Amino acid sequence: MIGRVQSPRIIRIGGGVHAETAEVLSQLGLSRPLVVTDTNLVKLGHVAKVTDVLDRAGIEWGLFDGVVEDPTDTCVDEGLAVLRKGLEGGAYDCIIGLGGGSPMDTAKAISFLSVNPGHVRDYKAPAQIDACGLPIILIPTTGGTGSELTRWCVITDTVRTEKYNLSGLACVATAALIDWTFTITKPWRITADTAVDSLTHAIEAYVSRKAFAYTDAFALSAMPLIAANVRAACEDPENGPAREALMLAAAQAGMAFSNASVALVHGMSRPIGAHFHVAHGLSNAMLLPAVTAFSVAEAPKRYGDCARVMNWASESDSDETACAKLVEGLRQLNSDLQVPSPTAIGHERAKAAGLWPLMAEQALASGSPQNNPRIPTAEEIVALYGEIW
Ligand SMILES: NC(=O)c1ccc[n+]([C@@H]2O[C@H](COP(=O)([O-])OP(=O)(O)OC[C@H]3O[C@@H](n4cnc5c(N)ncnc54)[C@H](O)[C@@H]3O)[C@@H](O)[C@H]2O)c1
Ligand SMILES: [Fe+2]
Known part of the structure; x- marks a missing residue:
């Protein structure tokens, strides 16, 4: 089997590494960034931490802080307009995406749309977007998505109510600066959800039909x-070692799934995000135990390894026992992290059920379920939605 890997040219990881932003730009011969972020991160002071570094280095920068959670095509268009206006005057030569997956993915979409004509939906996966726009420098603040290292970009289509993947060299950052110190301001819920997103990336990459030794x-x-660290970080936001471990894990899981792909949980999670605006990590968490239980019999050794490596099962357990302990461990994690059902957060079962066939169709069209050890039919996906609702 041939493994194919795409990753940023520069990766710097560690507490305080955002202070090297100007140095990285200089190494790349760049000097005029547009900073893409959201207003919450401006208020929290995280944006100033980076722009102060730029100011001290005498680097002029522009700002687009209009990113919304689960970024939409319209939000990308707004950012693109800001970029184009600046480009007329030669203002920008690169884009800094600062934030969670939403600002980082918006930065990617703005970059590739600056050189590829049409609407963002014209490029949805499995198309490969290889014509690169302005260089992208990514600085994650949630430590969940791993988007800083991935070749993926996820955008919501407001006309078709669909959340889709975009992929290719144009979605790979030129540089990633991974600084866990940003994450200590994450509240309990966001800490839990983003950590489960990373865990889902790691598990799905490991059981994916496209996994190989490098991604494993x-x-x-x-x-x-x-x-080992998600509960500690939730309980004590300022637990530096736990925050650092989770940020590193998010990056590693990003590297794994970027090149091995995600599977059924993500395939089913995106339609929940598009139709019900449930946070990405939370919708993954709602699905993870049920989808794992549905899938284990097709790859018992792989799922068993997941339980063993997390210390949820012992080396002497059979694969079958380890798989059962994995499902139980994921259920316990959801209980500890207070993951609600969709109904509990106001998405009534009777109303939602009418959308499940469309959501199943959208999940299958994304290609992710086809990487799953057990490839589901549309009816089985509908049944799984029914199980978790
Ligand atoms: N491109 C990829 O490879 C990839 C992978 C997984 C998910 N995604 C996508 O990423 C998006 C989700 O990203 P996300 O989960 O990182 O959340 P997000 O970027 O949507 O942010 C969620 C909230 O957290 C806040 N926040 C961010 N950093 C914070 C901090 N340090 N302290 C306090 N608050 C903070 C934001 O302001 C926002 O209100 C979804 O659209 C998802 O589909 C992309
Ligand atoms: Fe994800």
């Missing part, structure tokens, strides 16, 4: 870091 190493390293 990242996935197997990420899982125990998340399992």
Whole structure:
């Protein structure tokens, strides 16, 4: 089997590394960034931490802080207009995406749309977007999505109510600066959800039909870091070692799934985000135990390894026992992280059920379920939605 890997040219990881932003720009010969972020991060002072570094280096920068959660095509268009206006005067030569997956993915979409004509939906996966726009420098603040290292970009289509993947070289950052110190301001819920997103990336990359030895190493390293630290980080936001471990795990899980792909949980999670605006990590968490229980019999050794590496099962357990412990461990994690059902947060079962066939169709069209050890039919996906609702 041939493994194919795409990743940023520069990766710097560690507490305080955002202070090297100007140095990285200089190494790349860049000097005029447009900073893409959201207003919450402006209020929290995270944007100023980076722009102060730029100011001190005498680098002029522009700002687009209009990113919304689960970024939409319209939000991308607004950012693109800001970029184009600046480009007329030669203002920008690169884009800094600062924030969670939403600002980082918006930065990617703005970059590739600056050189590829049409609407963002014209490029949805499996198309490969290889014509690169302005260089992208990514600085994650949630430590969940791993988007800083991935070749993926996720945008919501407001006309078709669909959340889709975009992929290709144009969605790979030129540089990533991964600084866990941003994450200590994450509240309990966002800490829990983003950590489960990373855990889902690691598990799905490991069981994916596209997994290979290189991606396995990242996935197997990420899982125990998340399992051992997520509760501690939720309980004590200023727990530096736990925050650092989760940020590293998010990056490793990102590297794993970027190149091995995600599977059924993500396939089913995106339609929940598009139709019900449930946070990405939370919709993954709602699905993870049920989808794992549905899938384990097709890859018992792989799922068993997940339980063993997280210390949820022992080396002497059979694969069958380890798989059962994995499902139980994921259920316990959801209980500890207070993951609600969709109904509990106001999405009535009777109303939602009418959308499940469309959501199943959208999930299958994304290609992710086809990487799952057990490939579901549309009817089985509908049944799984019914189970978690
Ligand atoms: N491109 C990829 O490879 C990839 C992978 C997984 C998910 N995604 C996508 O990423 C998006 C979700 O990203 P996300 O989960 O990182 O959340 P997000 O970027 O949507 O942010 C969620 C909230 O957290 C806040 N926030 C961010 N950093 C914070 C901090 N340090 N302290 C306090 N608050 C903070 C934001 O302001 C926002 O209100 C979804 O659209 C998802 O589909 C992309
Ligand atoms: Fe994800």
